[in-house]
Amino acid sequence: MLKVEQLDVYYGNIQALKGISLEVNEGEIVTLIGANGAGKSTLLKTLSGLIKPKAGLINYLDSSISGKPAQSIVKAGISHVPEGRRVFSNMTVVENLELGAYLRKDAKEIRKDFEKVYELFPRLYERRKQLSGTLSGGEQQMLAMGRAIMAKPKLLLLDEPSMGLAPLMVKTIFQIIEEINREGTTILLVEQNANVALSIADRGYVIETGRVVVSGPAAELQASEQIKLAYLGGI
Amino acid sequence: MEWVQQIINGISLGSIYALIALGYTMVYGIIKLINFAHGDVFMVGSFIGFYSITAWGLGFFPALLLSMVACAAFGVLIERIAYKRLRNATRIAALITAIGVSLLIEYGVIYVRGAQPEAYPDVVPNISFNLFGAQISSQSILILSVSVILMIILQLIVHKTKIGKAMRAVSHDVDAAKLMGINVDNTISATFAIGSALAGAAGVIFGVYYTKIEPLMGVIPGLKAFVAAVLGGIGIIPGAMVGGLVLGVVETVVSGLGFSLWRDAAAFIILILILIFRPSGIFGKNTREKV
Numbered sequence: 001m002l003k004v005e006q007l008d009v010y011y012g013n014i015q016a017l018k019g020i021s022l023e024v025n026e027g028e029i030v031t032l033i034g035a036n037g038a039g040k041s042t043l044l045k046t047l048s049g050l051i052k053p054k055a056g057l058i059n060y061l062d063s064s065i066s067g068k069p070a071q072s073i074v075k076a077g078i079s080h081v082p083e084g085r086r087v088f089s090n091m092t093v094v095e096n097l098e099l100g101a102y103l104r105k106d107a108k109e110i111r112k113d114f115e116k117v118y119e120l121f122p123r124l125y126e127r128r129k130q131l132s133g134t135l136s137g138g139e140q141q142m143l144a145m146g147r148a149i150m151a152k153p154k155l156l157l158l159d160e161p162s163m164g165l166a167p168l169m170v171k172t173i174f175q176i177i178e179e180i181n182r183e184g185t186t187i188l189l190v191e192q193n194a195n196v197a198l199s200i201a202d203r204g205y206v207i208e209t210g211r212v213v214v215s216g217p218a219a220e221l222q223a224s225e226q227i228k229l230a231y232l233g234g235i
Numbered sequence: 236m237e238w239v240q241q242i243i244n245g246i247s248l249g250s251i252y253a254l255i256a257l258g259y260t261m262v263y264g265i266i267k268l269i270n271f272a273h274g275d276v277f278m279v280g281s282f283i284g285f286y287s288i289t290a291w292g293l294g295f296f297p298a299l300l301l302s303m304v305a306c307a308a309f310g311v312l313i314e315r316i317a318y319k320r321l322r323n324a325t326r327i328a329a330l331i332t333a334i335g336v337s338l339l340i341e342y343g344v345i346y347v348r349g350a351q352p353e354a355y356p357d358v359v360p361n362i363s364f365n366l367f368g369a370q371i372s373s374q375s376i377l378i379l380s381v382s383v384i385l386m387i388i389l390q391l392i393v394h395k396t397k398i399g400k401a402m403r404a405v406s407h408d409v410d411a412a413k414l415m416g417i418n419v420d421n422t423i424s425a426t427f428a429i430g431s432a433l434a435g436a437a438g439v440i441f442g443v444y445y446t447k448i449e450p451l452m453g454v455i456p457g458l459k460a461f462v463a464a465v466l467g468g469i470g471i472i473p474g475a476m477v478g479g480l481v482l483g484v485v486e487t488v489v490s491g492l493g494f495s496l497w498r499d500a501a502a503f504i505i506l507i508l509i510l511i512f513r514p515s516g517i518f519g520k521n522t523r524e525k526v
Contacts, residue, residue, distance in 0.1 A: 071413065
Protein backbone atom coordinates (compact mmCIF):
# COMPACT_ATOMS: atom_id res chain seq x y z
CA MET A 1 0.00 0.00 0.00
CA LEU A 2 2.75 2.41 1.01
CA LYS A 3 6.31 2.00 -0.09
CA VAL A 4 9.08 4.36 0.93
CA GLU A 5 12.49 4.01 -0.69
CA GLN A 6 15.75 5.73 0.14
CA LEU A 7 14.09 8.81 1.56
CA ASP A 8 16.34 11.77 2.39
CA VAL A 9 14.89 14.72 4.30
CA TYR A 10 16.74 17.83 5.43
CA TYR A 11 16.00 20.64 7.85
CA GLY A 12 18.21 23.30 6.35
CA ASN A 13 21.63 21.70 6.33
CA ILE A 14 20.80 19.05 8.86
CA GLN A 15 19.85 15.69 7.43
CA ALA A 16 16.99 14.26 9.45
CA LEU A 17 16.27 11.14 7.40
CA LYS A 18 19.10 9.25 5.77
CA GLY A 19 17.90 6.88 3.12
CA ILE A 20 14.91 5.41 4.94
CA SER A 21 13.05 2.57 3.27
CA LEU A 22 9.96 0.90 4.58
CA GLU A 23 6.75 -0.67 3.51
CA VAL A 24 3.20 -0.82 4.84
CA ASN A 25 0.82 -3.43 3.50
CA GLU A 26 -2.93 -3.06 3.38
CA GLY A 27 -4.63 -4.00 6.63
CA GLU A 28 -1.48 -3.95 8.73
CA ILE A 29 -0.51 -2.09 11.85
CA VAL A 30 3.11 -1.10 11.38
CA THR A 31 4.99 0.68 14.10
CA LEU A 32 8.06 2.88 14.02
CA ILE A 33 9.91 2.96 17.28
CA GLY A 34 12.97 4.87 18.30
CA ALA A 35 14.27 7.50 20.67
CA ASN A 36 13.51 11.21 20.65
CA GLY A 37 14.96 12.90 17.59
CA ALA A 38 15.40 9.68 15.64
CA GLY A 39 13.32 11.08 12.79
CA LYS A 40 10.00 9.32 13.35
CA SER A 41 7.85 12.42 13.30
CA THR A 42 9.83 13.82 10.38
CA LEU A 43 9.02 10.71 8.40
CA LEU A 44 5.29 11.06 9.08
CA LYS A 45 5.35 14.76 8.20
CA THR A 46 7.06 13.93 4.93
CA LEU A 47 4.47 11.26 4.16
CA SER A 48 1.62 13.69 4.77
CA GLY A 49 3.19 16.46 2.71
CA LEU A 50 4.13 18.93 5.44
CA ILE A 51 7.81 18.54 4.59
CA LYS A 52 9.25 18.00 1.13
CA PRO A 53 11.87 15.26 0.76
CA LYS A 54 15.15 15.96 -0.94
CA ALA A 55 15.46 12.54 -2.53
CA GLY A 56 13.78 9.16 -2.54
CA LEU A 57 10.45 7.68 -3.47
CA ILE A 58 7.11 7.57 -1.71
CA ASN A 59 4.66 5.35 -3.50
CA TYR A 60 1.12 5.02 -2.26
CA LEU A 61 -1.37 2.74 -4.02
CA ASP A 62 1.02 2.53 -6.97
CA SER A 63 1.43 6.23 -7.59
CA SER A 64 4.06 8.64 -6.33
CA ILE A 65 2.97 11.10 -3.66
CA SER A 66 6.44 12.39 -2.93
CA GLY A 67 6.51 16.18 -2.64
CA LYS A 68 2.77 16.60 -3.29
CA PRO A 69 0.88 19.22 -1.27
CA ALA A 70 -0.80 18.06 1.92
CA GLN A 71 -4.32 18.52 0.61
CA SER A 72 -3.88 16.12 -2.29
CA ILE A 73 -2.41 13.54 0.06
CA VAL A 74 -5.42 13.85 2.37
CA LYS A 75 -7.62 13.48 -0.69
CA ALA A 76 -5.74 10.34 -1.70
CA GLY A 77 -6.69 8.80 1.66
CA ILE A 78 -3.83 9.38 4.07
CA SER A 79 -4.71 11.07 7.37
CA HIS A 80 -2.11 12.17 9.85
CA VAL A 81 -2.79 12.55 13.56
CA PRO A 82 0.09 14.82 14.56
CA GLU A 83 2.24 14.68 17.64
CA GLY A 84 0.71 16.66 20.49
CA ARG A 85 -2.83 16.24 18.96
CA ARG A 86 -2.94 19.77 17.53
CA VAL A 87 -6.70 20.03 17.93
CA PHE A 88 -8.24 23.41 17.12
CA SER A 89 -8.70 24.39 20.74
CA ASN A 90 -10.73 27.51 19.91
CA MET A 91 -13.40 25.39 18.24
CA THR A 92 -15.92 22.91 19.52
CA VAL A 93 -15.55 19.16 19.21
CA VAL A 94 -18.15 19.12 16.43
CA GLU A 95 -16.34 21.85 14.49
CA ASN A 96 -13.07 19.95 14.78
CA LEU A 97 -14.71 16.85 13.40
CA GLU A 98 -16.30 18.86 10.58
CA LEU A 99 -12.88 20.15 9.62
CA GLY A 100 -11.69 16.57 9.45
CA ALA A 101 -14.20 16.05 6.65
CA TYR A 102 -13.18 19.31 4.98
CA LEU A 103 -12.49 17.85 1.53
CA ARG A 104 -15.52 15.59 1.44
CA LYS A 105 -18.77 16.52 -0.22
CA ASP A 106 -20.87 13.43 0.52
CA ALA A 107 -23.06 14.92 3.24
CA LYS A 108 -24.88 11.67 3.93
CA GLU A 109 -21.71 9.66 4.37
CA ILE A 110 -20.24 12.37 6.53
CA ARG A 111 -23.22 12.11 8.86
CA LYS A 112 -22.69 8.36 9.06
CA ASP A 113 -19.04 8.88 9.90
CA PHE A 114 -19.98 11.29 12.66
CA GLU A 115 -21.94 8.43 14.16
CA LYS A 116 -19.07 6.05 13.68
CA VAL A 117 -16.69 8.42 15.45
CA TYR A 118 -19.13 8.93 18.33
CA GLU A 119 -19.46 5.16 18.59
CA LEU A 120 -15.70 4.72 18.78
CA PHE A 121 -15.35 7.60 21.21
CA PRO A 122 -18.55 7.99 23.26
CA ARG A 123 -16.73 10.62 25.32
CA LEU A 124 -16.60 12.91 22.29
CA TYR A 125 -20.36 12.68 21.90
CA GLU A 126 -20.85 13.76 25.50
CA ARG A 127 -18.56 16.74 24.92
CA ARG A 128 -19.49 17.57 21.37
CA LYS A 129 -20.50 21.17 22.14
CA GLN A 130 -17.48 21.90 24.33
CA LEU A 131 -14.48 23.87 23.11
CA SER A 132 -11.81 21.31 22.43
CA GLY A 133 -9.29 23.29 24.47
CA THR A 134 -11.24 22.34 27.58
CA LEU A 135 -10.86 18.61 26.99
CA SER A 136 -8.39 16.44 28.89
CA GLY A 137 -5.26 15.19 27.12
CA GLY A 138 -6.79 11.79 26.48
CA GLU A 139 -9.99 13.30 25.14
CA GLN A 140 -7.98 15.56 22.86
CA GLN A 141 -6.17 12.51 21.55
CA MET A 142 -9.54 10.91 20.87
CA LEU A 143 -10.65 14.05 19.09
CA ALA A 144 -7.50 14.20 16.98
CA MET A 145 -8.06 10.60 15.95
CA GLY A 146 -11.75 11.10 15.35
CA ARG A 147 -10.99 14.15 13.24
CA ALA A 148 -8.58 12.10 11.12
CA ILE A 149 -11.16 9.35 10.69
CA MET A 150 -13.65 11.93 9.40
CA ALA A 151 -11.47 12.23 6.30
CA LYS A 152 -12.23 8.56 5.65
CA PRO A 153 -8.60 7.51 5.35
CA LYS A 154 -7.33 4.25 3.97
CA LEU A 155 -4.05 4.82 5.77
CA LEU A 156 -3.88 6.44 9.19
CA LEU A 157 -0.61 7.91 10.44
CA LEU A 158 -0.50 8.18 14.22
CA ASP A 159 2.24 10.15 15.91
CA GLU A 160 2.79 9.35 19.60
CA PRO A 161 -0.84 8.78 20.57
CA SER A 162 0.23 7.73 24.08
CA MET A 163 2.22 10.85 24.82
CA GLY A 164 1.45 12.32 28.22
CA LEU A 165 -1.49 10.04 28.91
CA ALA A 166 -2.22 8.04 32.04
CA PRO A 167 -1.66 4.27 31.66
CA LEU A 168 -5.37 3.52 31.70
CA MET A 169 -6.02 6.05 28.93
CA VAL A 170 -3.13 4.61 26.93
CA LYS A 171 -4.79 1.23 27.13
CA THR A 172 -8.12 2.64 25.95
CA ILE A 173 -6.51 4.51 23.06
CA PHE A 174 -4.62 1.45 21.88
CA GLN A 175 -7.74 -0.70 22.04
CA ILE A 176 -9.44 1.86 19.82
CA ILE A 177 -6.48 1.86 17.41
CA GLU A 178 -6.87 -1.92 17.08
CA GLU A 179 -10.59 -1.48 16.50
CA ILE A 180 -10.03 1.12 13.78
CA ASN A 181 -7.61 -1.30 12.16
CA ARG A 182 -10.08 -4.19 12.37
CA GLU A 183 -12.62 -2.07 10.54
CA GLY A 184 -10.23 -1.88 7.60
CA THR A 185 -7.94 1.10 8.07
CA THR A 186 -4.24 0.48 7.69
CA ILE A 187 -2.15 2.06 10.42
CA LEU A 188 1.36 3.43 10.63
CA LEU A 189 2.05 4.08 14.28
CA VAL A 190 4.95 6.10 15.66
CA GLU A 191 5.62 5.47 19.34
CA GLN A 192 8.17 5.97 22.02
CA ASN A 193 6.25 3.58 24.18
CA ALA A 194 7.70 0.64 22.24
CA ASN A 195 6.24 -2.05 24.43
CA VAL A 196 2.63 -1.07 23.89
CA ALA A 197 3.20 -0.32 20.22
CA LEU A 198 4.77 -3.69 19.47
CA SER A 199 2.01 -5.47 21.37
CA ILE A 200 -0.64 -4.35 18.87
CA ALA A 201 1.52 -4.11 15.72
CA ASP A 202 2.07 -6.69 13.00
CA ARG A 203 5.49 -5.43 12.10
CA GLY A 204 7.91 -2.85 13.37
CA TYR A 205 10.84 -0.72 12.31
CA VAL A 206 13.41 0.62 14.71
CA ILE A 207 14.79 4.00 13.71
CA GLU A 208 18.01 5.54 15.00
CA THR A 209 19.32 8.95 13.87
CA GLY A 210 17.41 8.92 10.61
CA ARG A 211 18.10 5.31 9.61
CA VAL A 212 16.21 2.05 9.94
CA VAL A 213 18.41 -0.16 12.09
CA VAL A 214 16.21 -3.20 12.67
CA SER A 215 12.92 -4.34 11.23
CA GLY A 216 10.78 -7.40 11.44
CA PRO A 217 7.59 -8.92 12.81
CA ALA A 218 6.51 -7.22 16.02
CA ALA A 219 6.75 -10.39 18.10
CA GLU A 220 10.34 -10.92 16.99
CA LEU A 221 11.30 -7.37 17.82
CA GLN A 222 9.65 -7.68 21.19
CA ALA A 223 11.69 -10.82 21.91
CA SER A 224 15.00 -9.44 20.71
CA GLU A 225 17.51 -8.86 23.49
CA GLN A 226 19.05 -5.88 21.77
CA ILE A 227 15.73 -4.06 21.45
CA LYS A 228 14.69 -4.98 24.95
CA LEU A 229 17.79 -3.29 26.25
CA ALA A 230 17.53 -0.18 24.11
CA TYR A 231 13.81 0.50 23.97
CA LEU A 232 11.84 -1.68 26.31
CA GLY A 233 13.47 -0.58 29.53
CA GLY A 234 15.73 -3.62 29.72
CA ILE A 235 13.07 -5.86 31.21
CA MET B 236 -29.22 65.33 25.69
CA GLU B 237 -26.18 66.61 23.92
CA TRP B 238 -24.45 63.57 25.37
CA VAL B 239 -26.76 61.14 23.66
CA GLN B 240 -25.87 62.85 20.43
CA GLN B 241 -22.16 62.68 21.16
CA ILE B 242 -22.39 59.00 21.93
CA ILE B 243 -24.24 58.40 18.67
CA ASN B 244 -21.61 60.33 16.74
CA GLY B 245 -18.98 58.31 18.54
CA ILE B 246 -20.61 55.05 17.64
CA SER B 247 -20.84 56.11 14.00
CA LEU B 248 -17.16 57.00 13.91
CA GLY B 249 -16.37 53.89 15.90
CA SER B 250 -18.16 51.63 13.47
CA ILE B 251 -15.96 52.96 10.67
CA TYR B 252 -12.89 52.21 12.76
CA ALA B 253 -14.33 48.80 13.52
CA LEU B 254 -14.83 47.95 9.85
CA ILE B 255 -11.21 48.83 9.10
CA ALA B 256 -9.92 47.17 12.26
CA LEU B 257 -11.55 43.90 11.23
CA GLY B 258 -9.26 43.65 8.22
CA TYR B 259 -6.19 44.34 10.34
CA THR B 260 -7.16 41.77 12.88
CA MET B 261 -8.17 39.05 10.43
CA VAL B 262 -4.96 39.35 8.46
CA TYR B 263 -2.92 39.44 11.64
CA GLY B 264 -4.78 36.43 12.93
CA ILE B 265 -3.95 34.37 9.91
CA ILE B 266 -0.41 35.39 8.88
CA LYS B 267 0.75 37.45 11.88
CA LEU B 268 1.33 40.49 9.70
CA ILE B 269 0.29 44.03 10.52
CA ASN B 270 -0.84 45.01 7.06
CA PHE B 271 -0.02 48.69 7.09
CA ALA B 272 -1.32 49.02 3.54
CA HIS B 273 -4.81 48.31 4.88
CA GLY B 274 -5.61 51.97 5.51
CA ASP B 275 -4.79 52.65 1.88
CA VAL B 276 -7.17 49.96 0.69
CA PHE B 277 -9.75 51.93 2.65
CA MET B 278 -8.72 55.07 0.72
CA VAL B 279 -8.88 53.27 -2.62
CA GLY B 280 -12.33 51.98 -1.67
CA SER B 281 -13.45 55.50 -0.90
CA PHE B 282 -12.26 56.74 -4.32
CA ILE B 283 -13.87 53.84 -6.14
CA GLY B 284 -17.11 54.78 -4.43
CA PHE B 285 -16.58 58.42 -5.33
CA TYR B 286 -15.97 57.75 -9.02
CA SER B 287 -18.78 55.26 -9.34
CA ILE B 288 -21.18 57.83 -7.87
CA THR B 289 -19.94 60.88 -9.76
CA ALA B 290 -18.84 59.36 -13.07
CA TRP B 291 -21.27 56.49 -13.42
CA GLY B 292 -24.15 57.89 -11.47
CA LEU B 293 -24.51 54.90 -9.20
CA GLY B 294 -26.50 55.14 -6.00
CA PHE B 295 -25.12 54.53 -2.52
CA PHE B 296 -25.66 50.80 -2.31
CA PRO B 297 -24.39 49.88 -5.80
CA ALA B 298 -21.35 52.08 -5.19
CA LEU B 299 -20.78 50.41 -1.83
CA LEU B 300 -21.02 46.97 -3.39
CA LEU B 301 -18.75 47.85 -6.30
CA SER B 302 -16.18 49.31 -3.96
CA MET B 303 -16.26 46.19 -1.80
CA VAL B 304 -15.79 43.86 -4.74
CA ALA B 305 -12.98 45.95 -6.24
CA CYS B 306 -11.22 46.23 -2.89
CA ALA B 307 -11.51 42.50 -2.32
CA ALA B 308 -9.74 41.91 -5.63
CA PHE B 309 -7.21 44.60 -4.81
CA GLY B 310 -6.48 43.05 -1.42
CA VAL B 311 -5.91 39.63 -2.96
CA LEU B 312 -3.63 41.20 -5.55
CA ILE B 313 -1.54 42.87 -2.86
CA GLU B 314 -1.29 39.61 -0.96
CA ARG B 315 -0.33 37.56 -3.98
CA ILE B 316 2.24 40.01 -5.30
CA ALA B 317 3.81 41.43 -2.16
CA TYR B 318 3.20 39.19 0.84
CA LYS B 319 2.88 35.64 -0.41
CA ARG B 320 6.55 35.20 -1.19
CA LEU B 321 7.43 36.51 2.25
CA ARG B 322 5.41 33.86 4.04
CA ASN B 323 8.57 32.26 5.45
CA ALA B 324 10.58 35.45 5.76
CA THR B 325 11.14 37.25 9.04
CA ARG B 326 8.21 39.26 10.34
CA ILE B 327 10.16 42.49 10.13
CA ALA B 328 10.72 41.93 6.38
CA ALA B 329 7.00 41.51 5.85
CA LEU B 330 6.25 44.56 7.97
CA ILE B 331 8.65 46.74 6.01
CA THR B 332 7.11 45.44 2.80
CA ALA B 333 3.68 46.40 4.10
CA ILE B 334 4.87 49.96 4.74
CA GLY B 335 6.35 50.00 1.24
CA VAL B 336 3.09 48.81 -0.28
CA SER B 337 1.26 51.48 1.70
CA LEU B 338 3.46 54.26 0.31
CA LEU B 339 3.22 52.79 -3.18
CA ILE B 340 -0.57 52.88 -3.10
CA GLU B 341 -0.74 56.40 -1.62
CA TYR B 342 1.65 57.94 -4.09
CA GLY B 343 0.45 55.73 -6.94
CA VAL B 344 -3.01 57.24 -6.48
CA ILE B 345 -1.52 60.74 -6.31
CA TYR B 346 0.46 60.03 -9.49
CA VAL B 347 -2.63 58.88 -11.33
CA ARG B 348 -5.17 61.49 -10.21
CA GLY B 349 -3.25 64.17 -8.32
CA ALA B 350 -3.29 65.02 -4.65
CA GLN B 351 -6.29 67.36 -4.65
CA PRO B 352 -9.14 66.41 -2.33
CA GLU B 353 -12.64 65.67 -3.57
CA ALA B 354 -15.99 66.49 -2.09
CA TYR B 355 -18.10 63.38 -1.75
CA PRO B 356 -21.45 63.77 -3.47
CA ASP B 357 -24.62 63.71 -1.42
CA VAL B 358 -26.02 60.32 -2.19
CA VAL B 359 -27.81 59.84 1.04
CA PRO B 360 -30.48 62.33 2.04
CA ASN B 361 -29.38 64.02 5.21
CA ILE B 362 -32.44 64.52 7.34
CA SER B 363 -32.10 65.24 10.99
CA PHE B 364 -34.71 64.16 13.41
CA ASN B 365 -35.27 64.29 17.08
CA LEU B 366 -34.82 61.30 19.28
CA PHE B 367 -35.32 61.99 22.96
CA GLY B 368 -34.13 65.50 22.34
CA ALA B 369 -30.97 64.50 20.46
CA GLN B 370 -30.44 65.47 16.85
CA ILE B 371 -29.76 62.35 14.88
CA SER B 372 -28.99 62.43 11.19
CA SER B 373 -30.22 59.85 8.77
CA GLN B 374 -26.61 59.37 7.72
CA SER B 375 -25.60 58.23 11.20
CA ILE B 376 -28.40 55.70 11.13
CA LEU B 377 -27.35 54.49 7.71
CA ILE B 378 -23.71 54.12 8.71
CA LEU B 379 -24.65 52.25 11.81
CA SER B 380 -27.02 49.88 10.09
CA VAL B 381 -24.66 49.15 7.20
CA SER B 382 -21.79 48.49 9.63
CA VAL B 383 -23.87 46.27 11.85
CA ILE B 384 -25.18 44.28 8.89
CA LEU B 385 -21.69 43.82 7.50
CA MET B 386 -20.42 42.65 10.88
CA ILE B 387 -23.27 40.18 11.21
CA ILE B 388 -22.52 38.84 7.73
CA LEU B 389 -18.86 38.55 8.69
CA GLN B 390 -19.74 36.60 11.82
CA LEU B 391 -21.91 34.26 9.77
CA ILE B 392 -19.12 33.73 7.25
CA VAL B 393 -16.53 33.06 9.92
CA HIS B 394 -18.66 30.73 12.01
CA LYS B 395 -21.02 29.02 9.63
CA THR B 396 -19.30 28.61 6.30
CA LYS B 397 -16.60 26.23 5.23
CA ILE B 398 -14.20 28.99 4.25
CA GLY B 399 -14.76 30.66 7.62
CA LYS B 400 -13.93 27.47 9.46
CA ALA B 401 -10.86 27.07 7.27
CA MET B 402 -9.83 30.62 8.16
CA ARG B 403 -10.14 29.93 11.85
CA ALA B 404 -8.28 26.65 11.48
CA VAL B 405 -5.39 28.23 9.56
CA SER B 406 -5.14 31.10 12.02
CA HIS B 407 -4.98 28.64 14.89
CA ASP B 408 -2.51 26.11 13.48
CA VAL B 409 -1.31 26.18 9.89
CA ASP B 410 0.14 22.67 9.82
CA ALA B 411 -2.88 21.09 11.46
CA ALA B 412 -5.07 22.93 8.93
CA LYS B 413 -3.01 21.48 6.09
CA LEU B 414 -3.52 18.02 7.53
CA MET B 415 -7.27 18.57 7.22
CA GLY B 416 -6.76 19.14 3.51
CA ILE B 417 -7.28 22.89 3.74
CA ASN B 418 -5.66 24.89 0.96
CA VAL B 419 -3.79 27.42 3.05
CA ASP B 420 -2.95 29.81 0.19
CA ASN B 421 -6.57 30.13 -0.88
CA THR B 422 -7.68 30.57 2.70
CA ILE B 423 -5.22 33.42 3.22
CA SER B 424 -6.40 35.05 -0.01
CA ALA B 425 -9.99 34.76 1.15
CA THR B 426 -9.05 36.49 4.39
CA PHE B 427 -7.47 39.36 2.49
CA ALA B 428 -10.51 39.55 0.22
CA ILE B 429 -12.98 39.79 3.09
CA GLY B 430 -10.87 42.21 5.14
CA SER B 431 -10.30 44.47 2.13
CA ALA B 432 -13.97 44.41 1.18
CA LEU B 433 -14.82 45.67 4.66
CA ALA B 434 -12.21 48.41 4.30
CA GLY B 435 -13.76 49.36 0.94
CA ALA B 436 -17.17 49.61 2.55
CA ALA B 437 -15.69 51.74 5.33
CA GLY B 438 -14.17 54.00 2.67
CA VAL B 439 -17.51 54.70 1.03
CA ILE B 440 -19.25 55.20 4.36
CA PHE B 441 -16.49 57.53 5.49
CA GLY B 442 -16.83 59.56 2.30
CA VAL B 443 -20.56 59.95 2.73
CA TYR B 444 -20.25 60.88 6.40
CA TYR B 445 -17.23 63.19 6.35
CA THR B 446 -17.65 64.38 2.74
CA LYS B 447 -13.97 65.10 2.07
CA ILE B 448 -11.62 62.49 0.67
CA GLU B 449 -8.01 62.65 -0.49
CA PRO B 450 -5.19 60.18 -1.26
CA LEU B 451 -3.62 60.32 2.19
CA MET B 452 -6.93 59.98 4.02
CA GLY B 453 -6.17 56.35 4.89
CA VAL B 454 -3.19 57.08 7.09
CA ILE B 455 -4.85 58.35 10.26
CA PRO B 456 -8.00 56.18 10.19
CA GLY B 457 -5.72 53.26 9.36
CA LEU B 458 -3.58 53.92 12.42
CA LYS B 459 -6.66 54.45 14.58
CA ALA B 460 -8.14 51.20 13.36
CA PHE B 461 -4.87 49.52 14.19
CA VAL B 462 -5.15 50.94 17.70
CA ALA B 463 -8.72 49.65 17.82
CA ALA B 464 -7.58 46.18 16.78
CA VAL B 465 -4.86 46.14 19.44
CA LEU B 466 -7.31 47.51 22.01
CA GLY B 467 -9.75 44.69 21.37
CA GLY B 468 -6.99 42.08 21.15
CA ILE B 469 -5.27 41.69 17.81
CA GLY B 470 -6.38 38.61 15.92
CA ILE B 471 -9.76 38.50 17.67
CA ILE B 472 -12.73 39.49 15.51
CA PRO B 473 -15.21 40.62 18.20
CA GLY B 474 -12.28 42.47 19.76
CA ALA B 475 -11.86 44.60 16.64
CA MET B 476 -15.56 45.50 16.67
CA VAL B 477 -15.60 46.48 20.32
CA GLY B 478 -12.20 48.17 20.09
CA GLY B 479 -13.40 50.29 17.18
CA LEU B 480 -16.57 51.35 18.97
CA VAL B 481 -14.76 52.15 22.21
CA LEU B 482 -12.17 54.21 20.38
CA GLY B 483 -14.81 56.13 18.43
CA VAL B 484 -16.79 56.94 21.55
CA VAL B 485 -13.68 57.96 23.50
CA GLU B 486 -12.62 60.28 20.71
CA THR B 487 -15.97 62.03 20.46
CA VAL B 488 -16.26 62.29 24.21
CA VAL B 489 -12.80 63.89 24.38
CA SER B 490 -13.89 66.32 21.69
CA GLY B 491 -17.19 66.92 23.41
CA LEU B 492 -15.42 67.86 26.62
CA GLY B 493 -13.75 70.67 24.71
CA PHE B 494 -10.44 69.00 24.01
CA SER B 495 -10.96 68.45 20.32
CA LEU B 496 -7.29 69.06 19.61
CA TRP B 497 -6.53 66.10 21.85
CA ARG B 498 -8.70 63.72 19.89
CA ASP B 499 -5.90 61.96 18.04
CA ALA B 500 -3.68 62.00 21.10
CA ALA B 501 -6.41 60.20 23.05
CA ALA B 502 -6.29 57.30 20.61
CA PHE B 503 -2.57 56.89 20.90
CA ILE B 504 -2.59 57.30 24.66
CA ILE B 505 -5.02 54.40 24.69
CA LEU B 506 -2.56 52.41 22.56
CA ILE B 507 0.30 53.13 24.94
CA LEU B 508 -1.77 52.30 28.01
CA ILE B 509 -3.04 49.06 26.54
CA LEU B 510 0.46 48.02 25.52
CA ILE B 511 1.73 48.70 29.03
CA PHE B 512 -1.08 47.24 31.08
CA ARG B 513 -2.84 44.70 28.93
CA PRO B 514 -0.89 43.94 25.75
CA SER B 515 -3.23 41.11 24.81
CA GLY B 516 -6.15 43.57 24.60
CA ILE B 517 -9.66 43.52 26.04
CA PHE B 518 -10.57 40.11 24.65
CA GLY B 519 -7.11 38.60 24.59
CA LYS B 520 -6.16 35.91 27.01
CA ASN B 521 -3.04 33.95 27.60
CA THR B 522 -3.75 30.58 26.12
CA ARG B 523 -2.43 27.58 27.89
CA GLU B 524 -1.49 24.47 26.06
CA LYS B 525 -2.54 21.13 27.40
CA VAL B 526 -0.12 18.29 27.06
